[in-house]
Amino acid sequence: MTINLGVTVVEVDGKSSPTITxxxxxxxxxxxxxxxxxxxxxxxxxxxADFVANFGGYTPDAFGAYAVRGFFDNGGSDAYVVRVVxxxxxxxxxxxxxxxxxxxxxxxxxxxxxxAADPGAWGNALSVAIEAHPLGVASVPAQAVGATAEPFTVxxxxxxxxxxxxxxxxxxxxxxxxxxxxxxxxxxxxxxVAAAINRQTTAVRAAVTPDGHIAVAAVxxxxxxxxxxxxxxxxxxxxTGANANSDGxxxxxxxxxxxxxxxxxxxxxxxxxxxxxxVISTAAVAATVADGAGILVTTNGGxxxxxxxxxxxxxxxxxxxxxxVVAAINRQATAFSAEITHNNRLALLANSDGTGSTIAVAxxxxxxxxxxxxxxxxxxxxAGSQAFRELSxxxxxxxxxxxxxSPAFPAMPAPxxxxxxxxxxxxxxxxxxxxxRFGPVSMVDGHDSYVEAVVNDPQRGSAYLVVTDLDxxxxxxxxxxxxxxxxxxxxxxxxxxxxxxxLGDPSLRTGLEAFNGAAIQLLACPETTSVGVAAGxxxxxxxxxxxxxxxxxxxxFDREGAKAYAAALRGRKVFGALYGPWIQVVNPDxxxxxxxxxxxxxxxxxxxxxxxxxxxxRGVWKAPAGxxxxxxxxxxxxYDMTDADHTDLVRNGGVNGIRALPGAGIxxxxxxxxxxxxxxxxxxxxxxxxxxxxxxxxGLTWVAQEPHDEALRRMVRFNVVTPFLLGLWRQGAxxxxxxxxxxxxxxxxxxxSPPDVSNGLFTLEVYFYPAKPAEAILIxxxxxxxxxxxxxR
Numbered sequence: 033m034t035i036n037l038g039v040t041v042v043e044v045d046g047k048s049s050p051t052i053t054x055x056x057x058x059x060x061x062x063x064x065x066x067x068x069x070x071x072x073x074x075x076x077x078x079x080x081a082d083f084v085a086n087f088g089g090y091t092p093d094a095f096g097a098y099a100v101r102g103f104f105d106n107g108g109s110d111a112y113v114v115r116v117v118x119x120x121x122x123x124x125x126x127x128x129x130x131x132x133x134x135x136x137x138x139x140x141x142x143x144x145x146x147x148a149a150d151p152g153a154w155g156n157a158l159s160v161a162i163e164a165h166p167l168g169v170a171s172v173p174a175q176a177v178g179a180t181a182e183p184f185t186v187x188x189x190x191x192x193x194x195x196x197x198x199x200x201x202x203x204x205x206x207x208x209x210x211x212x213x214x215x216x217x218x219x220x221x222x223x224x225v226a227a228a229i230n231r232q233t234t235a236v237r238a239a240v241t242p243d244g245h246i247a248v249a250a251v252x253x254x255x256x257x258x259x260x261x262x263x264x265x266x267x268x269x270x271x272t273g274a275n276a277n278s279d280g281x282x283x284x285x286x287x288x289x290x291x292x293x294x295x296x297x298x299x300x301x302x303x304x305x306x307x308x309x310x311v312i313s314t315a316a317v318a319a320t321v322a323d324g325a326g327i328l329v330t331t332n333g334g335x336x337x338x339x340x341x342x343x344x345x346x347x348x349x350x351x352x353x354x355x356x357v358v359a360a361i362n363r364q365a366t367a368f369s370a371e372i373t374h375n376n377r378l379a380l381l382a383n384s385d386g387t388g389s390t391i392a393v394a395x396x397x398x399x400x401x402x403x404x405x406x407x408x409x410x411x412x413x414x415a416g417s418q419a420f421r422e423l424s425x426x427x428x429x430x431x432x433x434x435x436x437x438s439p440a441f442p443a444m445p446a447p448x449x450x451x452x453x454x455x456x457x458x459x460x461x462x463x464x465x466x467x468x469r470f471g472p473v474s475m476v477d478g479h480d481s482y483v484e485a486v487v488n489d490p491q492r493g494s495a496y497l498v499v500t501d502l503d504x505x506x507x508x509x510x511x512x513x514x515x516x517x518x519x520x521x522x523x524x525x526x527x528x529x530x531x532x533x534x535l536g537d538p539s540l541r542t543g544l545e546a547f548n549g550a551a552i553q554l555l556a557c558p559e560t561t562s563v564g565v566a567a568g569x570x571x572x573x574x575x576x577x578x579x580x581x582x583x584x585x586x587x588x589f590d591r592e593g594a595k596a597y598a599a600a601l602r603g604r605k606v607f608g609a610l611y612g613p614w615i616q617v618v619n620p621d622x623x624x625x626x627x628x629x630x631x632x633x634x635x636x637x638x639x640x641x642x643x644x645x646x647x648x649x650r651g652v653w654k655a656p657a658g659x660x661x662x663x664x665x666x667x668x669x670x671y672d673m674t675d676a677d678h679t680d681l682v683r684n685g686g687v688n689g690i691r692a693l694p695g696a697g698i699x700x701x702x703x704x705x706x707x708x709x710x711x712x713x714x715x716x717x718x719x720x721x722x723x724x725x726x727x728x729x730x731g732l733t734w735v736a737q738e739p740h741d742e743a744l745r746r747m748v749r750f751n752v753v754t755p756f757l758l759g760l761w762r763q764g765a766x767x768x769x770x771x772x773x774x775x776x777x778x779x780x781x782x783x784x785s786p787p788d789v790s791n792g793l794f795t796l797e798v799y800f801y802p803a804k805p806a807e808a809i810l811i812x813x814x815x816x817x818x819x820x821x822x823x824x825r
Contacts, residue, residue, distance in 0.1 A: 049751035052731030057652040057723050058644035060103055060111040061552035061579070062637070063534060063544060063569075064096025065559045068155075069115035070148035072542040074550040076112050080104050085495065086145065087115060088154060090621035098617065099558035099637030105665050106638045107645025112550040116529045116543060116559070117151055123498075124155030124523030128162060128513040132506035133387065138475070139483070139513045143523055144498030147488035155523035158496060161459040162513045165472040166452040167481075168296025168303075174261040174278040174374070174446065175249035175290045178270030182244040183219035185268040192229065192265035194236045196250045198257055199354075200376040205233040209266075222246055225269065226430075236261065239430030241288045245270065247432060249290035250278070256358065258447040260374035280374065284443040288425070288434040291451060297426040297433050300478045302454040302509040306385035309416040310448045311393055313378040313407030317354045321346075325400030327408070330392045331367040331382040338396045339364045354378055357406060371447070378406055382416065385450050389416025414445070420454070420509030422476060454509045458487060460496050461517075468494055475501060475511050534560060535568040544572045553722060554643060555579050556636040561586040563600050566608070570706070573607035578726045580705075580718055581608035582643070584634040585687060587670070589613070591677055595685030598706065602686050606706035609715050610687045611639050613670035615663060615698065630667065635690050638663040642700055643719075652723045653765040655716040655805035657688065661700035666690075669698060678702070688715075703805055717802045720765060727756065728798065740789050742781065748796060749779040757800065767803045775800035 061074070067088030069075065077083050083100045090097045096113070103111060123143040129135035143155025174196070188211045196203045213228040214220045225246055226238035239247045246269055250259040262277040274283070282289060282305075297303070309331065326340035345360040346352045354376055361370035361380070368391060371379045382391045391413050395401035403409050419442055425434030433451075435441075457471030473483040487499045504511035534557060536543020547555070555573055557565055566583045573579040583601075585594040594612050601610065615635045619625045642663065643656045650660075669692050673681065678689045678701060688702040703715040712718060732752070738744050757775045760766065766774035778797040788795060 049747055050731070050734050052727050052752060052756040055553075055578075055723055055726035055730055056110070056551060057553055057647045057719065058108065058110070058640075059550075059552050060108055060554045060556065060640045060644070061547045061550060062096065062099055062103070062111060062113050062640075063116060063547075063555070063557040063559070064099065064113060065091065065094040065117070065529065066096045066113075066115050067091045067094075068143075068145075068150050068152050069113070070145060070150050071115050071117045071121070072536070072540075072546045073148060074112040074114050074546050076110070076550070078110055083113065087113060090623075092624065095558040095633055098631070098633045099556065099640075101620065102617075102633075102635075102637030102663075102665060103641040103644075106641025106663060107648065108641040109644065112547060112552055114543070114546045116533050117525070118527035118529040118533060120524055121151035121526030122522065122524050123149045123151045124153075124158060124520035126160075126518045126520050127502070128160075128516075128518055130504045130506045130511045131514050132504070132510045135514065136504055136506065137502050138504035138506070138511050140500040140502055141518060141520060142498045142500070143496065143520055145495050146490050146493045147498060149498050151523065152525050153523050155520050157463050159461045159464070159517055159519040160497065161457075161461065161517045162515050163457040163459060163471070164515055165455055165457040166296070167298070167301070167455050167472050168294065168451075168453040170291035170293050170297075170451045171255055172282065172289060172446040172449045172451060173249045173252055173292060174259045174280060175247060176261055176263055176271060176275055176278045177241065177248075177286075177288060178246040179272065179275045180245070180268065180270035182222040182225075183216075184222070184225060184246075184266070186214065186217050186220045186225070186266060188217060190266045192263065192269070192271075194233065194248065195262040195264075196235050197260040197262070197374045198252075199372060199374070203235055205235040207232045237290070237431065239290055239427070239432040241432065242425040242434045245288075247288060247290050247430075249431070252292075255292070256369075256371045258371065258373045258379070278446070280445060280447055282441070282444045282446050282449065284441060285437070286441045287437050288432060289451070291431050291433060294426060294428045294431040294433060296453055297423060297428075298453075298480070299423055299426050300474075300476050300480070301423045301426070302474060302476050302479075302512070303421050303423055303433065303435070304386070304418060304452050304454050304509050305421070305444060306418045306450050306452070307389070307414075307416045307444050308385040308448045308450065309382040309389035309391040309413065310445070311380050311391055311408065311411050311413040312373060314409070314411050315407035316376060317352065317357055317378055317407055318405040319351050320349060321352060321357070321402050321405045322400045323349075325402035325405065326396040327402050327406065328394045328396045329365065329368055329380060330390075330394070332384055332388060332390055334367065336394075337365060337367060340396070340399060341402055373447070378408070379447070380408075381448055384416065386416050386418035414448075417442070417444070419444070420507060422508045454512045455481065456512060456515070458483065458497075458499070460494060462496065468496060470494065475513075476508065477501070529559070531560070531562050531564045531568075534562075534565045544569060547572075553579050553719075553726075554582060554640050556582045556640055558584070558634045558636050561597070561634070563597065566601055570601065570606055570608040578722050578729075579607070580715070580722060582636050582639055583608060583610050584614065584636050585610060585612035587614050587632060587634075590671070591673065591681050591685075594681060594687050598686045602706045602708055604707060604709045605712045607718065609703075609705045609718075611635050611690055611700065612681075612687050613690060615666040615670070615690060616668035617665050618667065632670065635663065635666070638666060639700060643715075647719070651763055651765060653716050653720045653760075653763075653803050655703035655714060655807075657700045657703035657715075657805070659696050659699060662697045663690070663699065666698040668692065702807070714805055714807075716805060720802045724757075724760075724798070724800070728753065728796075731756070732796070735794060740784070740792075740794055744794075745779045745781075745784060749777050753777050753779070753796065753798060757798070765803060766800055769801075773801075 130138035421435035455472030
């Protein structure tokens with residue numbers, strides 16, 4: 033480092049030791065049944081609105097929505113939710129056919145969200161509209177492409193002449209090349225030649241093809257007027273023979289085309305070249321058309337339209353013009369239109385294009401026949417056609433597109449061609465109402481708007497739909513889905529989930545195991561009171577070492593039944609607690625509230641919210657029970673208990689009572705775990721240990737790979753861990769005794785022996801005395817002597 037004169041400032045990390053950040057304490061994990069949601073995926077939610085967006089609303093005979101609402105209403109702020117489904121649950125689905133003549137399925141639509149299928153009957157309310165929405169649409173001007181590639185031999189003063197014929201009149205532009213136009217005039221680049229042409233004329237536009245050829249296109253100011261282009265230029269540019277002019281066609285074998293506009297055309301786009309059914313007069317329009325004479329024009333085999341000419345259509349009925357004829361036709365026609373060819377002939381074109389587009393001209397049913405006057409007698413109609421290509425080049429600057437040489441491109445009459453990219457809008461509807469729109473999207477895998485990438489995007493994708501490209505063999509462009517509206521059907525909720533569905537499979541990360549990657553500290557499964565599921569959830573929390581299960585006794589179990597149920601779950605050291613009885617709340621489900629205004633639900637969601645609220649206000653070491661543990665949305669309890677009944681339920685059954693107490697409301701009135709060991713008897717003790725373990729685990733990751741010596745051990749012991757524990761002690765986590773009496777940190781040579789150091793083992797021991805709640809209050813009331821004496825008076 034160079035130190036300059038004056039002041040040099042250098043930033044360093046300093047000598048301060050890393051600190052331990054408190055781990056979260058109250059992120060809940062809820063294993064539920066729900067109306068919708070991708071099964072076996074832990075989805076983070078931070079409010080009930082998040083839940084509704086991901087999992088739907090309230091569902092008959094399922095308690096997931098009630099538990100989530102209870103959690104947030106009682107103080108919770110952060111949760112992960114996992115949906116469990118039973119056998120036979122499938123998403124609503126439909127397959128959409130492609131646009132080929134013999135259609136085959138090309139796009140599968142399934143109810144889902146963010147790329148994951150979402151089973152359930154809810155999906156039967158979905159439908160999807162496919163609407164054509166090309167990103168780019170263009171017409172094709174008269175054009176020619178040079179036969180030779182750069183570099184070009186050009187001489188100073190050489191000229192190129194461009195003749196654009198419009199309505200039979202030639203417009204000639206001459207371009208002169210000079211030495212200053214090129215870096216090396218004898219080896220001119222295509223870009224230099226194109227630039228020289230474009231600087232000197234606006235009648236044509238020169239472009240550079242991907243393989244270094246020159247393409248020149250006529251510039252038209254009226255798309256209804258066709259043009260012809262002829263080029264006389266230095267032979268080195270390649271405009272000789274068939275390449276010297278455009279007779280109004282895209283020649284067979286073409287691999288590039290100049291467009292009226294290349295906006296929306298991208299490399300990778302599927303492009304449709306579609307010819308409109310058309311007919312061109314074989315002779316010039318006559319000087320007059322009889323008043324009332326007309327033509328009958330039939331498109332696509334339809335009923336036909338009659339166009340009638342009147343004297344008022346023309347400025348001079350004795351000397352009509354083709355432009356007046358075109359205007360008169362276009363005022364009356366709906367399924368076709370009229371245009372003017374480069375040699376001032378009349379062209380009639382169907383509004384439709386591609387395969388199936390046809391046009392025919394006949395005498396009208398009544399009135400005179402105007403076909404001869406219009407030059408249409410003997411004119412041969414040309415049916416529409418189409419071809420599809422995937423673009424390998426696209427330039428908005430040059431208004432040029434390019435594609436591969438295979439398969440060979442068919443010859444097409446350029447003025448009758450419409451070129452459009454093949455994209456579409458995918459519109460998702462629920463109960464007939466549009467809820468999402470994606471588009472324009474493409475079926476080309478490499479396109480930046482590929483339908484699977486857009487709709488299935490994990491962050492910005494659909495909240496209702498998953499799509500699958502079925503890789504139709506119809507080919508690029510034709511594999512696009514046919515337009516229409518497609519209802520999704522066959523969605524089923526399946527059977528009620530079995531216990532194994534809740535317990536899950538560790539290898540597949542299903543059920544409980546879906547929480548493996550989620551930082552939860554609380555776990556509940558409000559949908560079942562199966563002893564097997566509760567035992568599995570408790571075992572899961574113990575394996576994690578940082579979470580605690582909150583369960584409930586079954587509905588309609590009296591006190592003795594609750595004690596018997598809990599007995600199967602008790603043990604010396606249990607990472608879980610039980611609560612009961614059930615509580616009554618207002619039914620928030622609009623669909624069922626009129627018939628059932630109040631519902632009985634398991635209290636686990638409300639208890640989890642109470643855990644979170646009290647931990648946030650008082651610390652995780654404060655027992656989540658007592659007057660502070662009021663369940664805000666509970667209206668009643670399944671049955672009342674006396675103090676003696678509750679004592680029996682808690683001490684002999686290990687079940688924490690939910691009680692309605694006068695003046696306090698409906699509260700959680702105990703804080704026991706299912707443990708029988710007095711050291712692990714209380715919920716706050718279990719939670720405090722989980723909290724400290726998680727904080728130390730996350731806060732000491734920096735120790736790994738540090739040099740293991742006494743300096744490291746002292747830093748960890750005195751500079752990192754002890755300050756963290758002192759902070760908790762000051763907040764009351766360990767009671768009010770002196771700090772040295774309530775926690776101990778050991779990290780020295782004694783518990784880090786030389787063999788351990790040699791084996792890379794670093795040992796830290798932390799012991800502390802957790803504050804215990806005052807669970808039973810003993811008040812002694814007695815009499816005492818007043819100390820007064822009696823005397824005769």
